[in-house]
Amino acid sequence: MMKASLTGQRLVVLFFLGLVAFNFPVLGLFEKGGTVFGVPVLYAYAYGAWAALIFAMARVAGRRDDVPPASGPRG
Template sequence: MYRSRLTAQRLAALFLLGCVLFNYPVLALFNRAASVLGVPVLYAWIFAAWLALIAVMAFVIEKRRD
């Protein structure tokens, strides 16, 4: 039961982190007329943040006890 509650708390924290990462003030930082490997910086940021959130969620959910 303790493990399930800890996982739920971590996932809730990740949700809040996602809300911050995809909110206006942070997105405005990356809204520039530049590109990374031919992709606009804003789109690269959105994709990278989305990918990172999915990876961390998978790590939190699949983490096993030692």
């Protein structure tokens, strides 16, 4: 019954990746201090991972290998 589109599935994977990356305990790993190019590691990680996630979302959503469902997926 539930045949989610490929794009949808890829995005769901990104959602869970993001959920893990932007929460504890992963976030706690970057509380050690120190800097990257003068920016505190914690900030660099947060913004860097954020940008990476957006980039991945753009890549996935931008692919034209499936169209928005006309009558396909039921969420």
